[in-house]
Amino acid sequence: MERIKVNKEKNEVILSFNEKFYNKKFIDKAIEEFKEVCDAKKEKDLIFLTPKEKVDLDILGYEFYNYVLGLIKNN
Amino acid sequence: MEGNLEIHEKEGYVWVSVNPKIYSLDVIYSASYMFLETCYVMIDGDPMEEVIVELRPKNKTGLIDLRVIGREFNNELVNYANYAAQCIRNAGIRETILKMVLLTQEGESAKNTTTSETNSLDNNPKPEKETVVTDTGETYGKNKSEQGKK
Numbered sequence: 001m002e003r004i005k006v007n008k009e010k011n012e013v014i015l016s017f018n019e020k021f022y023n024k025k026f027i028d029k030a031i032e033e034f035k036e037v038c039d040a041k042k043e044k045d046l047i048f049l050t051p052k053e054k055v056d057l058d059i060l061g062y063e064f065y066n067y068v069l070g071l072i073k074n075n
Numbered sequence: 076m077e078g079n080l081e082i083h084e085k086e087g088y089v090w091v092s093v094n095p096k097i098y099s100l101d102v103i104y105s106a107s108y109m110f111l112e113t114c115y116v117m118i119d120g121d122p123m124e125e126v127i128v129e130l131r132p133k134n135k136t137g138l139i140d141l142r143v144i145g146r147e148f149n150n151e152l153v154n155y156a157n158y159a160a161q162c163i164r165n166a167g168i169r170e171t172i173l174k175m176v177l178l179t180q181e182g183e184s185a186k187n188t189t190t191s192e193t194n195s196l197d198n199n200p201k202p203e204k205e206t207v208v209t210d211t212g213e214t215y216g217k218n219k220s221e222q223g224k225k
Contacts, residue, residue, distance in 0.1 A: 003117055003119065004117075018118070018119050018120070020121070020122050021100070021118045021119070021122065021126075022118075062115035062131065063115075065115060065116070065117055066111050066115055066116060069104070069107060069108065069111065069116055069118070070108065070111060072104060073104050073105065073107075073108040
């Protein structure tokens with residue numbers, strides 16, 4: 001399952017979520033709360049995260065995934 | 076593949092295959108949540124057929140540790156499934172206890188209100204009417220006998 005793809009040229013990480021497990025409202029909330037860390041763009045079912053500072057793109061993607069899961073569990 | 080674990084040592088993650096007919100989505104979420112501090116967790120698959128949980132340790136580990144992580148996850152599934160089953164079993168008793176507690180509290184608060192109202196009446200008697208003296212020297216109020224005195 002390749003849900004996290006890194007595009008080093010564009011300095012962005014592309015995420016896809018299985019909507020059966022990750023509700024859109026929690027993804028949107030996570031995007032909102034990651035505003036200080038990165039810019040987010042949604043295209044169809046994909047989310048493009050562009051960090052504002054130099055970070056490991058893989059880590060950014062994984063941390064975002066974890067954050068969404070945390071929101072789901074805490075709701 | 077070892078049981079329900081698929082270990083990807085080079086890539087540094089383990090896939091845990093979970094049967095959603097045995098472990099509900101809530102249980103899977105709860106078990107996954109326990110690993111957020113030490114691993115990156117991703118959930119995929121089909122909630123009706125097979126759920127795949129990817130556990131990727133934040134600190135790179137070897138084959139043995141990936142196996143341990145996968146097995147620990149299985150343990151957490153059992154743990155939370157047991158907790159969920161107990162919650163269902165105890166739901167009736169819990170509701171009864173809560174109702175009893177609430178009824179008791181309502182009774183006590185009613186008693187306290189009655190007692191405090193009685194006390195307030197005893198300690199704060201109604202004030203007497205004030206005596207008002209006008210410019211013409213007329214007095215109104217309780218002490219009319221003082222009329223004209225200045």
